[in-house]
Amino acid sequence: MSRPKKFVRRPAIVKPVENRHRKDVVSRILGAKDINFSDYKYWASVINKVTEAANLYGFNRAETPIVENLSLFKKSPRLKDIYYYQLGKTDKIALRPDLTHGLGRFYLEQDLSVWPQPVKVFAIGPVFRHEARVQTGCYRQFNQFVLELFGESKPVEEALLIDIIYSIFRELQINVQIQINSVGSFECQKEFLNKFAKFYKDRAKKAKLCPECKKNLLKNPILLLACEVPSCVELRKEAPPITNFLSDESNNYFTRVLEYLDELNINYNFNPYLIKGLNYYTETIFEVRPVNEQGELDGKLSLGRGGRYNHFVEQLGGKPTPLLGFAGGLERTVAKIKEKNLIFKKEENIIFLAQVSDQARIRSMALFGELYKLGFCVRQAFSVDNLRYQLEEAKRLNAKIILILGKKEISSETILYRDVELGVQEVITQKDLRERLQKRFNQKQ
Known part of the structure; x- marks a missing residue:
């Protein structure tokens, strides 16, 4: 682990914000933010929507300490940004730079690997990072909401998580686009990095780089992908994309993820230049970017980032465990929803969607979103094949209606409608489902 002097910068956090009203009043720390009375309703709206969506898709909420042992973050890409203090002669206590590490420790200490997988966990809370420059959207204390799926590696999990995130921002009336890419396995990444650096070290190509990119080429070549200087952008188009180095397994996995997103009508953009956290992320990575009414990207800041990091739990000392997650920024999300009226759907009678094939699962996921947008209280177990x-999960939830889709129903565009409360079961057409449910629960058309 690096020596503390290299990544601890305490003086930067104690600089106070200038108080324009009274010189003798102690001001808040630069890089931290108050939530005032008028803004709190927006924060409550976001937290409620995240909690509602997480519960809807079967996530359990966990709370972990704000302070952790510094050794928990020894392999974190954020190591140099961590604030910590010495406790006694040997212990070092750190302010958490993210929520994922704490949830990873929680998964191991609670022995959740013996639970039915995947284990779905979500959390909301403050995190702390040293930012060299405090600017709009970047703080030294800020708040995250995270969703993590431990223990399963299937393309449908990526699609499900992205669909959840997409629905959260849709409910908050924020138009977004998912920027998505695959970084493959660690072996794929190693081969890509070698070829990528070799491409830019060519004398003729290096001469076209801006001064900042020439410096980054020596320190961290991946930073060249973020440069927006026109000459660097044009040169980047000639550089080999990481997708050229994906194994057949990684390529097939990513193709399946995109097929699911197409079926779900998710607004996404395959971005071969989206490369973050190599030696941390594996396979799928994605960012949530706001878009304007014309569908164009709105601003440079993302509202959150996610992906698969299958080596994470093992790096914490556990057994190899697949892990997929997303971290969203509350401050940035709140900034996008101000001056907008949010309408929340009230929970009503539970409708449970069950499926018995991959094709039926895809249709069920789309139907789930359609019914949810119509205001119905829907539940599911998309990760379960049996x-x-x-049906046992539906019974546990006391579902009044169970809808079952299989291969036969997909081909005939029908659905098995089971009214548990009335003891009625019949096959109806999918196009009549909405009217039938509205009539059943006396919902206004």
Whole structure:
């Protein structure tokens, strides 16, 4: 682990914000932010929507300490940004720079690997990072909401998580686009980095780089992908993309993820230049970017980032465990929803969607979103293949209506409608489902 002097910068955090009203009043720390009375309703709206969506998709909320042992973050890409203090002669206590590390420790200490997988966890809370420059959207204390899926590696999990995130921002009336890419395995990344650096070290190409990129080429070549100087942007188009180095397994996995997103009508953009956290992320990575009414990207800041990091739990000392997650920024999200009226749907009678094939799962996921937008209280178990286990989950939730889709129903565009409360079961057409449910629950058309 690096020596503390290299990554601890305490003096920068104690600089006070200038108080324009009274010179003798102690001001808040630069890089931290108060939530005033008028803004709190927006914060409550975001937190409620995140909690509602997480509960809807079967995530359990966990709370971990704000302070952790510094050794927990020894392999974190954020190591140099961590604030810590010495406790006694040996212990070092750190302010957490993210929520994921704490949840990873929580997964191991609570022995959640023996639970049915995947284990779905979400958390909301403050995190702390040293930012060299405090600017709009970047703080030294800020708040995250995270969703993590431990223990399973299937393309449908990526699609499900992205669909959840997409629905959260849609409910908050924020138009977004998912920027998505694959960074493959660690082996794929190593081969890419070698070829990528070699490309830019060519004398003729290096001469076209801006002064900042020439410096980054020596320190961290990946930073060249973020440069927006026109000459660097043009040169970047000639550089080999990381997707050229994906193995057949990684390529097939990513193709399946995109197929799911197409079926779900998610607004996404395959971005081969989206490369973050190599030696941390594996396979799929994605960012949530706001878009304007014309569908164009709105601003440079993302509202959150996610992806798969299958080596994470092992790096914390556990057994190899697949892990997929997303971290969203509350401050940035709140900034986008100000002056907008949010309408929340009230929970009503539970409708449970069950499926018995991959094709039926895709249709069920789309139908789930359609019914949710119509105001119905829907539940699911998309990660479970066995129909009996799905029906047991429906019973546990006291679902009044169970909808079952299989291959036969997909081909005939029908659905098995089971009214548990009335003891009625029949096959109806999918196009009549909305009217039937509205009539059943006396919902206004």
